[in-house]
Amino acid sequence: MEAAHNERIRIALSRAIKSYRANTNDALKKFPHTVKMAEEVLEIKEKAIGQMEKLAQQAGEAIEENKGKAYIAKTVDNALTIITSLVGRNKLIVKGKSMTGEEIGLREHLEEHGNEVYETDLGEFIIQKLGSRPMHILSPAIHVPKEDVAQLFSKIIGQEFSPDIEKLVAAARKLLREKFFQADIGMSSANVVAADTGTLFLIENEGNIRLATGAPPVHIALVGMEKLVPTLGDAYKVAEVTWRYANYAVPSYVSLVSAPSKTGDIEKVTTYGAHGPKELHIIFMDAGRTDLAKHPLLRQVLYCLRCGGCLYECPVYAVTAGHFGDKYFAGVGAVWAAMVSRDMEKAAALAYTCLTCGRCKVRCPMQIDVPEMIVELRKLIAEGD
Ligand code: SF4
Numbered sequence: 001m002e003a004a005h006n007e008r009i010r011i012a013l014s015r016a017i018k019s020y021r022a023n024t025n026d027a028l029k030k031f032p033h034t035v036k037m038a039e040e041v042l043e044i045k046e047k048a049i050g051q052m053e054k055l056a057q058q059a060g061e062a063i064e065e066n067k068g069k070a071y072i073a074k075t076v077d078n079a080l081t082i083i084t085s086l087v088g089r090n091k092l093i094v095k096g097k098s099m100t101g102e103e104i105g106l107r108e109h110l111e112e113h114g115n116e117v118y119e120t121d122l123g124e125f126i127i128q129k130l131g132s133r134p135m136h137i138l139s140p141a142i143h144v145p146k147e148d149v150a151q152l153f154s155k156i157i158g159q160e161f162s163p164d165i166e167k168l169v170a171a172a173r174k175l176l177r178e179k180f181f182q183a184d185i186g187m188s189s190a191n192v193v194a195a196d197t198g199t200l201f202l203i204e205n206e207g208n209i210r211l212a213t214g215a216p217p218v219h220i221a222l223v224g225m226e227k228l229v230p231t232l233g234d235a236y237k238v239a240e241v242t243w244r245y246a247n248y249a250v251p252s253y254v255s256l257v258s259a260p261s262k263t264g265d266i267e268k269v270t271t272y273g274a275h276g277p278k279e280l281h282i283i284f285m286d287a288g289r290t291d292l293a294k295h296p297l298l299r300q301v302l303y304c305l306r307c308g309g310c311l312y313e314c315p316v317y318a319v320t321a322g323h324f325g326d327k328y329f330a331g332v333g334a335v336w337a338a339m340v341s342r343d344m345e346k347a348a349a350l351a352y353t354c355l356t357c358g359r360c361k362v363r364c365p366m367q368i369d370v371p372e373m374i375v376e377l378r379k380l381i382a383e384g385d
């Protein structure tokens with residue numbers, strides 16, 4: 001594999017792995033209650049995964065009550081049709097990083113419909129401009145060294161850049177800043193959603209999600225139904241465990257979005273679209289998730305918080321990066337490819353590459369038993385299911 005032979009990628013990954021482990025261990029030492037909270041979150045997720053349709057219904061009602069619009073998309077095609085009807089053509093769109101968007105080829109779909117789309121997460125922006133694909137769920141450009149970023153920015157901005165990280169970040173900030181305020185639509189996903197209040201939790205460090213979901217007049221969120229939990233209190237716990245295992249003591253920002261922007265400051269008349277979006281549209285996508293939830297073993301994949309911890313422990317990922325994956329990576333990615341993307345060829349390649357060493361399970365806050373799932377998946381593949 002190309003990546004395995006690329007020394008620079010290996011160096012970038014080994015640095016990232018070292019710093020992830022040190023940061024996560026420090027964060028867990030500083031906030032030791034997180035380990036117990038992760039057990040509670042596992043219980044919350046186990047129950048929520050069994051009632052995703054009910055929770056989506058409940059969240060939809062809460063969102064409509066809050067004057068937003070909610071949609072349930074049974075399939076990927078349904079989700080794309082809803083998005084097309086909301087977005088239309090020739091729009092400028094700023095987008096937050098979204099694995100669910102990646103799953104359905106959202107950016108490509110919007111572009112095919114004549115829209116101009118800007119990924120606003122720095123790593124995702126680099127990947128978009130390189131015409132590449134993400135190699136990690138949290139750090140999509142984990143494999144791209146600063147020299148390559150400098151070369152890329154020199155090309156797209158038309159000015160010579162040295163591999164000075166601070167200058168590169170400033171250049172991206174300058175370029176994207178005006179897009180946030182020119183955009184017709186901001187798009188995001190969510191890390192977790194509270195069904196009782198219809199609240200989206202968005203965890204980030206860069207501040208791009210705040211801008212993308214706050215500056216344009218319309219906010220559209222595409223959310224996988226596995227992100228739903230019953231209450232605001234549950235959602236907070238999921239969020240805290242997610243960021244801690246994603247190697248942060250605390251992230252720079254957590255945004256909670258429940259309704260369009262509104263004010264009652266003039267004669268107490270509620271008016272929508274004060275400083276933030278006038279419209280909020282939230283699409284809950286099933287696309288195979290409720291079927292997967294019925295499988296006694298493989299349903300575990302839906303508990304995943306996308307903290308990325310397992311990837312840093314995986315010995316195969318350490319040398320191949322995102323090549324050991326499809327829409328999602330490593331062992332979890334194999335199950336996702338089989339059961340959600342329904343790409344058995346890809347799933348087989350991943351399932352038989354997995355070493356079933358179980359190092360991922362030890363790190364996983366949801367104790368997802370990847371080796372157990374991989375053995376089951378291989379059985380399904382052999383049986384031709
Ligand atoms: S499988 Fe576990 S460790 Fe890996 S991303 Fe999901 S929650 Fe995190």
